[in-house]
Amino acid sequence: MQYLKQSLLTLPGVKPAWRGFTAQRRRAFERLGDFRYSRPGMAGLDKYLDFRDGSFIEVGGHDGYTQSNTYYLEKALGWRGVLVEGIPELYEQCKRNRPNSRVFNCALVSSDFKDETVEMHYASLMSVVEGSLKSGEAQSAHVQTGLAHQQLAQTYAVRVPARTLESVLDEAGAPVIDFFSLDVEGYELPVLQGMNLARYAPTYILVEARFFNEVDALLAPRYAQVAQLWEHDYLYRKRKRDA
Numbered sequence: 001m002q003y004l005k006q007s008l009l010t011l012p013g014v015k016p017a018w019r020g021f022t023a024q025r026r027r028a029f030e031r032l033g034d035f036r037y038s039r040p041g042m043a044g045l046d047k048y049l050d051f052r053d054g055s056f057i058e059v060g061g062h063d064g065y066t067q068s069n070t071y072y073l074e075k076a077l078g079w080r081g082v083l084v085e086g087i088p089e090l091y092e093q094c095k096r097n098r099p100n101s102r103v104f105n106c107a108l109v110s111s112d113f114k115d116e117t118v119e120m121h122y123a124s125l126m127s128v129v130e131g132s133l134k135s136g137e138a139q140s141a142h143v144q145t146g147l148a149h150q151q152l153a154q155t156y157a158v159r160v161p162a163r164t165l166e167s168v169l170d171e172a173g174a175p176v177i178d179f180f181s182l183d184v185e186g187y188e189l190p191v192l193q194g195m196n197l198a199r200y201a202p203t204y205i206l207v208e209a210r211f212f213n214e215v216d217a218l219l220a221p222r223y224a225q226v227a228q229l230w231e232h233d234y235l236y237r238k239r240k241r242d243a
Contacts, residue, residue, distance in 0.1 A: 023065070023097075035076040041069035041181075044229045048204055048237075049073060055175055056081035057202065059108060059165070059191060060183035062090050062125060064097030069181040069206060074100060079179075082172045084108060086120050086160045087127050102172045106161040108184070110193035118162040124150050130157075132187035133210070142185065164194030177202040186210040192218055205236045 026037045054077070058070045061083035065071050073079035083103045085091040091105040107118045107129050119130040121139070126146030133139045143155050169177075180202035182188055188207055192215065205223060209215040209232055216225070216234075223236035 030075055035072060038075050039072045040065055040067055041072060042206065042229050042233060044227065045069060048235065049179055052077045054079045054178035056179045056181065057177055058181040059084045061085035061094045061103065064094035067125065074098065082168065082174060084168060087122055088158065104168050106163040108165045108191040108194055109162045110190040111164050113162055115162055117159040119157055119159050122156050122158065123147055124152055126185060128185045129187045132185055165191060166194060166196040166200065169200050174200065178204065180205045183208040189214050189218065197222055201238055203238050206233060208233050
């Protein structure tokens with residue numbers, strides 16, 4: 001998640017309705033069919049995804065709720081799908097928060113990645129895959145910013161299973177995919193390179209592209225950019241010829 005997005009949530013006077021609500025109170029509202037506190041995701045998506053019973057992939061699932069772009073879709077609109085989270089403790093939280101979806105504990109890699117595991121560095125919403133930010137200095141600065149901003153005591157390194165997104169979707173038996181949310185702190189290109197867009201081509205892709213040019217070059221033959229929802233968050237739609 002971007003530092004800017006996190007910073008805005010702490011500015012005086014900027015307090016989304018869902019902040020300060022416990023999970024128990026939120027779920028109580030949801031049981032009553034009231035989803036006013038169940039919209040933790042990116043503003044502006046409703047314009048494109050306001051329909052029932054869709055399917056999604058969310059990579060960078062975190063705890064399944066905090067800043068999730070698919071939580072509201074699942075809880076309020078009956079969507080089903082797949083979440084991927086690499087950090088084991090966050091994966092466990094995600095499973096508890098999203099019992100109606102498939103949740104996978106792994107880091108997604110390109111199809112030519114050779115190792116069975118990959119190292120990740122914990123920073124909660126700003127956790128990173130080793131090498132994702134191109135330099136050790138940038139990676140260290142990113143993690144330290146994440147610790148300071150989220151008031152975390154420390155980081156740690158953990159090795160997690162490395163898989164391609166194609167293999168995850170094969171295992172999940174994924175149908176036609178309406179929406180793909182990708183937020184992996186700079187590791188977007190390898191994830192997309194392991195998806196096989198010829199087989200799995202979501203209608204919409206929302207990607208936090210820290211390295212925009214390389215991501216855009218890969219998507220451009222099949223996707224058109226339809227909106228920029230935040231500083232680094234771009235929404236793409238599958239071109240009609242590929243629909």
